[in-house]
Amino acid sequence: MYGCDHLCTYCIVRLRRGRQRSRHPVEIVDEVQCLVERGAREVVLLGQNVDAYGHDLPAQPTLASLLEAVHEIDGLWRIRFLTSHPANMADELIEAVAALPKVCEHIEIPVQSGDDQILKRMLRRYTIAQYRDLVAKTRERIPDVALTTDVIVGFPSETEKQFMNTYDLLGEIRFDVVHVAAYSPRPGTAANRLPDDVPPQEKERRRKAVEELQGQIAGEINNLLLGQTVEVLVEERHKGKWRGRTRTNKLVFFEDEKDWRGRLAQVQITWTGPWSMQGSPV
Numbered sequence: 001m002y003g004c005d006h007l008c009t010y011c012i013v014r015l016r017r018g019r020q021r022s023r024h025p026v027e028i029v030d031e032v033q034c035l036v037e038r039g040a041r042e043v044v045l046l047g048q049n050v051d052a053y054g055h056d057l058p059a060q061p062t063l064a065s066l067l068e069a070v071h072e073i074d075g076l077w078r079i080r081f082l083t084s085h086p087a088n089m090a091d092e093l094i095e096a097v098a099a100l101p102k103v104c105e106h107i108e109i110p111v112q113s114g115d116d117q118i119l120k121r122m123l124r125r126y127t128i129a130q131y132r133d134l135v136a137k138t139r140e141r142i143p144d145v146a147l148t149t150d151v152i153v154g155f156p157s158e159t160e161k162q163f164m165n166t167y168d169l170l171g172e173i174r175f176d177v178v179h180v181a182a183y184s185p186r187p188g189t190a191a192n193r194l195p196d197d198v199p200p201q202e203k204e205r206r207r208k209a210v211e212e213l214q215g216q217i218a219g220e221i222n223n224l225l226l227g228q229t230v231e232v233l234v235e236e237r238h239k240g241k242w243r244g245r246t247r248t249n250k251l252v253f254f255e256d257e258k259d260w261r262g263r264l265a266q267v268q269i270t271w272t273g274p275w276s277m278q279g280s281p282v
Contacts, residue, residue: 001047009190042078051088064096071100082108087125098141106249110150114169115162146176146248154183154203156194178214182207218274229268234260251276
């Protein structure tokens with residue numbers, strides 16, 4: 001799908017790509033089938049707000065129904081989707097991830113800020129209480145899910161207290177991955193008309209604080225896999241080692257003389273860090 005129907009005040013997508021335009025499910029299934037016949041083993045269904053897939057089509061198919069259709073393709077091993085929007089993520093989608101074996105237990109749900117007033121200024125259309133409920137519901141239905149989020153620090157008018165609300169939320173939820181960016185104005189967006197009043201050095205301090213916190217959290221989460229055996233879809237050889245990803249999108253390296261490219265490997269984890277892990281094929 002292309003474009004987006006949301007009007008987040010900091011985002012340029014609606015202005016550059018227009019309103020949401022979903023591709024027909026038959027077209028998508030046919031393309032995935034062709035990719036699998038050419039050797040693809042994993043596909044990612046992409047959209048700026050992928051949870052809203054199909055709302056603009058006459059029959060109004062859902063992302064959950066699309067996942068079910070793609071899931072039927074023989075020879076396809078893994079399916080991912082991104083990016084989700086908390087205001088559009090339906091129970092039906094969570095159930096589909098839990099029920100369909102090929103759909104990876106990996107969901108990206110951008111929160112952007114941990115403060116309700118900042119979310120309102122961003123025009124995100126949900127509250128932190130609603131976001132917490134969504135995370136709890138997702139983890140209850142998919143216990144092994146890996147959650148990724150996006151955060152913007154230094155949004156216009158963001159106070160230290162409001163930043164700390166974000167910081168504390170990240171410490172509370174403990175995401176597997178946090179993509180953090182310091183706010184910068186985009187010409188043409190609504191936020192561009194707001195005073196960019198958080199000093200650059202303060203934005204950078206907040207960004208680094210989030211990165212440091214997340215490094216600690218990710219390291220602790222990954223360390224729980226030490227000694228365990230995980231399934232890795234191998235992508236390529238990198239600096240003498242094979243590199244691939246787990247179903248939860250964790251990067252794993254291992255050494256072996258065998259040609260693993262495009263294959264599934266069972267790898268016992270022998271070392272973990274916040275951003276990647278290493279192991280030995282079983």
